[in-house]
Amino acid sequence: MQHGDALANDSLTYRPWLFWLTVIVTLMCLVMITAGGMVTSMDAGDSVPDWPLSYGSLMPPMVGNVFWEHGHRLIGMVLGLATIVLAVTFARSELRTWVRKLGYIVLLAVCFQGLLGGFRVKLISSPWVQEKIFTNPTGADVEKFRVFVAMVHTTLAQCVLCLFAVIALVTSRHWIWATEGNFCRACGYDLRGSANRIDGSDAPCPECGLAGTGEMVPKAMGKVPRLALVTAITVVIQLLLGALRRHTDGTIIFHAVGAFVVAVHVIALSRKVFVHCSQCRAMVRFAMVLLIGLVVQLGLGLSSWLLTSAAIESGRAPHINGSTEWASALISAHVAVGAIMLAGCVLLIVEGRRVVKGTGGGTPIPAAAMTGSGSDHGSVVTA
DSSP states (O other): OOHHHHHHHSEEEOOHHHHHHHHHHHHHHHHHHHHHHHHHHTTOTTSSOSSSSBTTBSSOOOOTTHHHHHHHHHHHHHHHHHHHHHHHHHHHHOOOHHHHHHHHHHHHHHHHHHHHHHHHHHHHHOHHHHHHHOSSOOHHHHHHHHHHHHHHHHHHHHHHHHHHHHHHHHTSHHHHHOOSOEEETTTOOEEOTTOBOTTSSBOOOTTTOOOSOEEEOOGGGGHHHHHHHHHHHHHHHHHHHHHHHHHHOOOSHHHHHHHHHHHHHHHHHHHHHHHHOTTOHHHHHHHHHHHHHHHHHHHHHHHHHHHHHHHHHHTSOOOBTTBHHHHHHHHHHHHHHHHHHHHHHHHHHHHHHHHHHTTTOOOOOOHHHHSSOGGGOOSEEEO
16 A cells, blocks of 8 residues: 555554654764864864774774764764664654654755764865865865854754654654644643534543543744744854854854844744643743753853953863863863753744644544543544
């Protein structure tokens, strides 16, 4: 049977193993971003001059900065293999065409990210690559282009994390069960259309088992995805400014102004979610992640600024009690939390658009999925 026929005649099934596979791969991507931050913070980006091998070997001696640079490459290789497994799994078992395409897109993005990292290495170490790009290559020209490639490499990795996060969302039980934008006021669970019992009474919520709690999403909720999109754009700009700061030791003022703008948008977005989407538990959770991430990020950003500014002024590496590794870990955590905040904005966009699109009502939940309490329901819903 073709996928289209399956969508027309069969049901979508929540597969816990597939959801947790996407969660694991998403966390692997976050680890890769953190490792990349360690490479930059430890100034280890040029410690391995060749690519795809490292000093002509798959496993060179892991000493000094080679540990950070080659370790980052190894994590990227494992992530690439895991993404291949994910894409193949989607191709064989995922009924939704658009979700399968997401799997292919994220695979291409991970491959491109790896090639971009390799290109960044060759740009420094290969005279042949320099001659192909520049008419008369100079050290200044190469360095400017290296910074540009490094910034794109860093920001793209955080966008890849967003893709993985969206895939995890759309394979979750919440997404599979929820389609039309009606919510249980008792527990916040997303209900489908106007599902009723044969006697005309409301069907129970599949999450908490209570009946008669459904309520349509307010129209004001339509503004949430748009505000989340604007917030995501400000976060991307802030990530680019942060990458510029890390790779050039440039001025902090633009990054500080960007932090203020991001904070204003995150607070406004979270407030709108809490006011207009309080019955949507998933969106409230995403907003909470953004707010907690903002507080943590501001603390990490201030600490990172104090460390890097003191180091730049004294001409030494940043350190905490003499440890460069701990200082670099603090700065890398700042990068990772920024990526998490961007992913939170994207999840709010995706979830918000799904909810708003479904406020007109739609197909009821099958009786098999609406019987009994939440933990006992089958994971089957109509496509």
